[in-house]
Amino acid sequence: MSARTSGARAGVALSLGAGLVLAAIVPAAAHGHSGHAPSSHEDRSTEDRITETVEAMSIDELIGQMTWTRVYGNSADDDSMAAENQQYYGVDTPAEVIEKYDLGGVLYFAWSNPIIEGDPVGAAELSNGLQEVSTSEAASGIPLAITIDQEGGIVARMTEPATVLPGNMALGATFDSDLAHRQGQVLGSELAAVGVNVDFAPVLDVNTNPDNPVIGVRSMGADPQTVADLGVAQVQGMQSEGIAATAKHFPGHGDTDVDSHSGLPIVRYDRETLDQHLVPFQAAIDGGIDMIMTAHIIVEAIDAQMPGTLSHDVLTGLLREQMGFDGLITTDSLGMGALKDIPGHPLDDGDIAALAIQAGSDILLKSPDVDASFAGVHEAIEAGDLTRERLESSVTRILAWKAERGVWADDPSVPVDAVLDTVGTDEHLATADEIGERAVTMVRNEGDVLPLQPGRDSVLMVGAGSAWPERMGPMLIERGFEVTEDYEDGSSPSPGYRERAVAEAADHDVVVFASNNANPAQQEMVAALAETGTPVVVVATRNPYDVNVLPAADAVLNLYGWFEPSFHGAVAAIAGDINPTGLLPVDVPTADGSQTLFPIGFGLHYPVTPAEPELLDRHGRERDRYTVPESQGVQYLVNGEVTEAGTYQVPRSRPGGRTDENRVVTIVAEPLEGWELAEGATTEWTMEFTTGRPGHGHG
Structure with a gap:
């Protein structure tokens, strides 16, 4: 059944039982579903139940839960792409890939699952079919993490009729956290509707290198705090829809001039500069992000020998211990060229898998040779470089995340007939258009x-x-x-x-x-x-x-x-x-x-004509009012003081009938920084408010 090492399948019989136990022992409260049938384990804590399940797994089952990869086909039993599945996995269908490796997750691409690009209903049916396989006795019995790279902009696997977003740098040009939150909600809700539960987004790289060949407009900008603010807002919007967000690419791919898909970027800046690139990641950690994706880059300030994905100093020392991240760490795709281009360290796919786990990663993402990855992890265990306990710690973390996010549920399927009630709605399209206009x-x-x-x-x-x-x-x-x-x-x-x-x-x-x-x-x-x-x-x-x-x-x-x-x-x-x-x-x-x-923050505007304030001198001094309007590119000063838009009461006259000088209101319009007023525009309005008959304002 499997090309994995002999003896590694010794736990197969147990694994089937473990899968069934696992499905039964997580209570309804853990995943938000009602009507869960009580079991004899209901009095046990979720943590204890996860521990019990993990301890019952074989080594292969542990590795399988950590393995998240692509499968080829538009349905679980689709054999139309059997050649591709055979090439990489030695089986014909997505279902057989999941069963062979007891996969913990799958990764959607338009080239491996063409249906996801333009058919959201079909994508939901694919997700449901894969979940049915994964929760069966033939596989792990545990629902899948179903993942995708849906950043918006130039990296988006789902297109029309899903909402097409302008992209992160367009969002960055708005400097608007509310829009960022709404973008996250759009992404999260539409992905959830088609059965995806993990988005490998947002990009939190601070793009400081104009020659960056791989990040560029995928970044929200070059100012660390702006990227942090917009990134956290986007994360919270996405995760409010039940989707795990993933900050990438840690510890920062924004100052590189090599594409890690094809070569190995090396950044030589000092620790002070690195700390600026870490600002958005720390903000995301503090904001409760579920996952962080590693970068295949060498950051000499931390580890001059190994790229972040394979560096214990980067993933455990920096990310876990210094920055306090206790969520899931996933590698970037293990098929990228950077990992085969490490000076003095020729690595095969088995070496890479073992080193990624040693470094601190919980997830092996898109290994180009899954059989080799399994074999490499076994060899590392036999050599004493890895332990079963190390694998258990990652799988425990994965299962705890699945329980908390509602992935691990009695019924992980999504309602197919409701997909189009969410995907590509007028409200979502309006958000995309607003970002496009304001960018x-x-x-x-x-x-x-x-x-x-x-x-x-x-x-x-x-x-x-x-x-x-x-x-x-x-x-x-x-x-x-x-x-x-x-x-x-x-x-x-x-x-x-x-x-x-x-x-x-x-x-x-x-x-x-x-x-x-x-x-x-x-x-x-x-x-x-x-x-x-x-x-x-x-x-x-x-x-x-x-x-x-x-x-x-x-x-x-x-x-x-x-x-x-x-x-x-x-x-x-x-x-x-x-x-x-x-x-x-x-x-x-x-x-x-x-x-x-x-510089950052530069942008020209057309000259603007200030909106005219309203000054109302009415009978009865308590009724005297003036209104400062909203006007693009303009601020208003009332008697020399900057005043926000709104309606204000004019102060009463002094006792004895004398007119208070404050009952003379002068409103002046001034352009905000970077704006200019149209030639000939009226910019000043004055009124002396009376205590009896109304007076008249003049410009």
Whole structure:
């Protein structure tokens, strides 16, 4: 049945009994289900019952509970991807993979489980089928952790009709913890509806390296406290929906210039700098996060030899002992190239699995060779490098989490007919659109080329194919612009495409160019378009640094994503329907990296006209009122004091009928930092309130 080491299956008969006992001994209170049939064990504490169950497991069953990996197919018994399952596991179906290894969890991908991408009902049915297998006597008898990487933005396994979110850096550009909490709720509720109980999100990396090839817009920014505030809000929103959030990638992947999928990043900063990258993780720990995912990077300030995933100093010394984390630690994917690229330490998949557990990880995530992982752990035990007790401690932690989160339940299935009541609702889509609108960051607007005038201005819509300009063109047309669309695939516009766009530019009032990490070919095309004399507006759809290599662009809007909510925000800003309010969540350096071109918090806005206050002088002095309005980009001073929006009573006159000077109210509007008032706007209003007949205010 299994390619695992001989003798390792000695506990199989016991494991079936253990699975049945396990399902019976967790009381209803542990997982929130009512109607749980009492058992002879009901008087025992959950902790004691978990201990009893763990002690009854074989070594293989312990390793299996720690093994969370992908399975290929759209249902438990789907053999349409048997070739892939055979290649990695030697069996045909997802059910057989779960049964072979007594898996503790599975990991969904659109390429291994295509149904999850666009069919949430089918995804729920898949989850239910896998749970049915896992809770049967043929497997562990314990419900699965069903996991996914659903960060929002460029890393999202579920797409339409699920809610498509702009992404974390777009969220970072709003600097709004309430929006972050709502994003977490959207993710958590939609995943719970399809039977997923773990999201490997949010990314809490502080992205301080503009050349980072793997994090970038997956991060919420470069300021540690902002990332912490938004990250904790997102975690709490997600976990309020019953989904485990996972902070990644510990101890911080934000200052790397190597992608750990293909190579080994090494960061050489000092401990003081590391502490800044740890700020969001400590905040998440203090905020009650369920899981933390390790990074396959060497942090020399802690361990100059081993990447975090395999370092006892990082996972146990730093994360457990210094930072006080007692939740679940999971590796990042064990199939990534970084772990095979450690200088002086050639490792096979068995070595990697054993070292990850020695370091302190509870979960072996997506091993490329599960049989080798099992064998490596057995060899480490036989050599005295690992103990059964070490495995038991992780499995105890996993089962306690499953009980607390309600994963370990009488019936872990989800109601399939209710999926679409949650997934992709109007409320969720509105949250995505709000993030997209509020994220738009205007970093250049020479000559006030923006906003444009719908119904009057004609637009040539072009751009790099990797920026998805074809999503934006129809939105401009719908908004009322006359638009000529011309698109080409790929990230590097061809000379022919560039020449064609240049020839078309003269016939339009403006060119809108969608960029994506503007490479030399994109830079050349923007420069050539600008030379025509037609204003060029760039919408930068990925990392926010394009402005520093596109000096000829008249206007630059950073979107941080190429999804519909982001483009809706861009069109609304271009048309003047919204005033761009997004602020840079990172520093933008000059092209040569020697200086800061734009700092964190920079963002331009259109000039604003202050809303007019209301001053009411009525018969009877107790009825005199003035109202300070809400007005974007404006603060109001009442008699020289900054005053929040609201309605206020005018002070009474002094005894003897003399008028108190405080009954003269002067309200002055001033722009907030980074804003300016429209030319000719009224900015001052004064009224002398009377004690008898009403007076009149004047501007």
